[in-house]
Amino acid sequence: MSHSAKTRNPAYTPQDATPTRRFPLRELFLFGVLLAAILAVYALMGAAYSTRMLVEAACYAILALGLTIQWGYAGQFNAGVMGFVALGGFCAMLFSVPVNEAFWGTALPGELGRVLLYGVAAILLIVAVSKLDRLGMPKPLRTLIVVVLGLVLYLAVISQLREVTDAIESQAGFVGGLGLPPWTGWIVGGALAGGVGYFIGHICLGLRSDYLAIATLGIAEIIKAFLKNSDWLTRGTATVSPLPWPTPGPAELGFTLSRAIYLSFTAVIIAVIFFLLNRAYNAPWGRMIRAIRDNEVSAAAMGKDINKRRLEIFVLGCILMGLGGGILGTFNSLFDPQGYLPLNHTFLVLVMVILGGPGNNLGTIFGAVAVYIIWIMSEPLALFLMQLAVAFGEGTFGWDAPSNMDSRALQARVLVIGLLITMVLRFAPKGLLPEKVKSHS
Amino acid sequence: MNELAFFINNVVISGSVSGSIYAIGAIGVTLIFSIMRFAHFAHADMMTFGAFMVLLLTTLFPAAGASLGVPTGVLMLPLAMLLTAVLAVGIDKTFYKPLRAHGVKPIVLVIGSLGVTLILQGLIRLFSGTGGQSLYVDDRKEIFRLALPFEGARAPIVITEPQIYLFVITIIAVVALHLFLNRSRLGKAMRAMSDNPELAQASGINTNTIVAVTWMIAGALAAIAGTLLSLDVTFKPDLSFFLLLPIFAAAIVGGVGHPYGAIAGGFVVGFAETLAVFNWNVLLRPFQESFPAWLELPSNLAFVGTEYKIVVPFFILIAILVWRPTGLFKGKVI
Incomplete structure (x- = not known):
């Protein structure tokens, strides 16, 4: 990094370090386990359900990639992923729903x-x-x-x-939609989320990093309150459905095939994002971002505009979240502002990123799919465990269990997510697939 | 004059109620911020935990308060404060201390505190269910109606029993905290540590004790705020997400690390909220004749609807971060 851009010899390509090729045993093992888990879900729950789970996991992977560049690349903590996801979902709805002649x-x-x-x-x-x-x-x-x-x-x-x-x-x-293809809504959703991110980031990024977390938490609640109460724009609690798909829908091809096509569509988008992010990570820009994250003072001393770079990263992450939210909203084929919950759309994504490996895109995608499978499967598991506990309590102590045990069992998953976050921070702060930091020996 | 009573009920009293609760919450947040240097997101859930402890104790001994003439919930408050203080110290020992020992950045502690938020919320929901419950199990909530001493004033000023307790306990808590911070050795040591931790340690202050004391104070205050809020309305396990933003806004408005600023910030945010959702048409209607004929007042002149109340603290937060990031009272930490 000692050469500035102007004096650098154009023939010289900077190298971080001599890359030592090692056999990616850890990656292969983890992805092997993941594949086995996916196959097990297919065997247990049937193809239509499992494909649906995979599509949602893929949408979450886009959200997690957005968060991983904010948290992993630049050390900014966004506590309001939900708001950006909701904006994406809203735009997908607004652009794709048929025109309301009334x-x-x-x-x-x-x-x-x-x-x-x-x-x-x-x-x-x-x-x-x-x-x-x-x-x-x-x-x-x-x-x-x-x-x-x-x-x-x-x-x-x-x-x-x-x-x-x-x-x-x-x-x-309500106003109705614009009757355009859904991908226009996704793009506008990404742009809108990026715009909100710019507004927040512009105010908070020069201050302590805690302020960004507080402000994003607030804006997420505000976006949700707006979408929930603006009945004229979103029908509020009455929800809007169905949202048309860009690919042939279940009515034409059946659930499994249509979802599989949607999945491949999403996979292509993830592949493109992944490729671009990896290029950016290894490019001089990515090195600069990491230099700022690892040592702000020395990066500033080298003349890097820290706040501007941070703002770039933050807006980029928000754009990805808006895009992912749009794709997720279109797939659900339902726009329900009340369905956006901090637990499902902020903390789940956070767990995906810190468990998978912040700053490592492959690790983030692994984390997204793995955590989403666990999340989905934990629902029947929690119900089963709660019934077991109730049966045990009734049998042994004659405990008269309250009637709403099922909803409480689902609430217990909040506890599990919280425990996961604190445990990962404590015992595996770099995640399962840590970012590979190259170093000069 | 009925309009005046309406204004007092809806702005002065309810603004003071939410202002007091935000102020007590914000003191805790600002103390933690000034000693541990991170925004403690689990604070609102410590409030819920305190209220939940009161609920449990009240359900166990519903008639305990009647013999003394106070609501059982208020009688159980000191016990709940103690339990919440123990919980706060326990959380610090289990979750934050190992992270601090690793020397992580403050933002990692923020994420850790979000994890703690979820753990507490999950536990409370698991044991209490998701619905709302009144903290008045066996007692009756007294409502006082004071008539205005004016001619033609029919609408009374309405104030409830828990609101009076809230004002009294807030004043006691603030005075006690003031005496503690300024008169006691421990309080002075705390202020020294918030100014400069290294220097405080070098001059022989046991920083571990200070951290523990800070958590105990923050926990006890959180229990007060949560209980009084739940006494006034109802106990709900998911109160916290709606409290976090106003409390942080109050702490930042007052200047982070500044307990008196937090009190002022709490009342600023509380009154701003009630003023913003107040329908100003009520006050302007008596003067309708004196307005020019072309000006027809809309029936709803509130700045924001009640459903958008959360916009107000956010707007205050943004405004203060833009114009005066150190807060009104020049806080130390930015």
Whole structure:
């Protein structure tokens, strides 16, 4: 790293170290076990169920790749994966659902557009007023005017918006979709998630890393609250289904085959992401990112723009999460804002990354598939164990078990995820397939 | 004048209630932040744990409070504080201390505390079920209606028994903490350690004791906040995710590592929340005649709906991080 980009001889390609080829015994063993587990699930649960599980695992692998570049490459902790996933799912829904004539055929789109224009005008006005101090107005007075004007304009616009959205809900149900292919929604979902990530990252990345965790946790809850309560946009708790697939659906080909095609489609996307990420990891850019992660001060001393690089990584990770969320949402064929839970969409992904190996893409994909299989299989297992415990308690102590034991058994999985996180951090902080850090001897 | 009573009920009282709870929670968070240097995400679940302990004890001895004339839940609070303090020290010994001994970055401790959050939540849900339960098992929740001393004021000011307990206990807790931090040897040692851990250790302060004491205080305060919140509404095992953001926002607004700032931050966040969901039309309606004719007030003039309440602490958090990341009172840790 001692050569700067300008003075480097173009014929010289920097090498991290002499790569020592070793037989990938650990990888082969772990993936062998994983394959055996998948085959066992196929044998036990049938092809349609197991293929469905694999597709969902593949979608989670995309989310985990997003988190692994944030946490593993750059040491940023995103505690709000759920929010970005929900944004992706929302965009997939909005773009792919058929056009709602009851909405577009009336005057409502014009009304909505008028209110949105008012909103833009109000923002422009406030921005203009906030520049008044350049014309010689005292700063405290300007701040007062900006705050009062902002509150009044906000109230004016929001009450107009409430009227229009109420009209949409009562007359048309909801806005409906755009009737485009789902992949447009995935791309826009990724872009939207990246935009939100940029907003959060821009504010938090210069501060302590804890603040990013707090802010992402908050934005995830806000995105969920917005999607859940904006009935005019998402039908809220009434949910939207079905979402069309980009591949032939189950109605045409049957469950197993259609899901298998969707799986191969997702696998291609993962392969592309994996290839690009590995290229980036081994490229000078990736070296720079790792240098910043491992020693911020020395990287800054070499003239690297730390906050900018961090922002790049964070936005990139969020884009992948939005994309994965879109693919997952389309596969589920159902948009249910209440179905997005911190446990399923944030902490599960976190376990996948730290168990698989943060910073190691192969390890992350392994972690995603392995943890997802365990997660899915733990549901019947937890019910079985709870019934065993209840039977034991009733038989031995005459314990009168409460009636909601089944839901409690599922809650116990929260406990297992928590234990996994703390245990992995304590005993295997590098994961099962650690990142291979090359070093000069 | 009815509008005024409505305003007092919906803004002044409920703002003070949530403000007190956020303040007590934020003190714990800010103390942990200043001694251990990480954001403790499991704090809200320690609150739930404290409330759950009160629920268990109250269910075991439902009539204990009646003989003394206080609700059983309040009587059981000291015991629950002790249990939660023990839990907090135990969590530190089992989960955080090994990580600290490895010399990990603070952010790894944050992830560890998220794991602890899930463990606590899982345990509480496993034993209590997922529904809400009242902490008033055998007692009756007293509701006081105070009439306003004005002509034509029909709507009374409504305040409930747990709310009065909340205000009293908050004041006691804050005064006790103030005396502890400023007068006692241990409290001074704690402040020294939050200023400079190495220097404190070099001058003969036993940092392990300080860490344990910090956890005990944080645990006891968390039990107070959780119990009083659950007394006021109901006990729910999944309260914590809705409390985390306001509490962290309060701690950061007040300046991290600054207990008095945390109190101020708690009330700022609490009042901001209630002011934002308050329907201002209620206050403006009496003046409807004096407005120009073209101005017709919409019936709902709240800034955000109740369902978007969580936006308020987030907005405050973002605003403070943008304009004044050290907080209102110049916290130490950024």
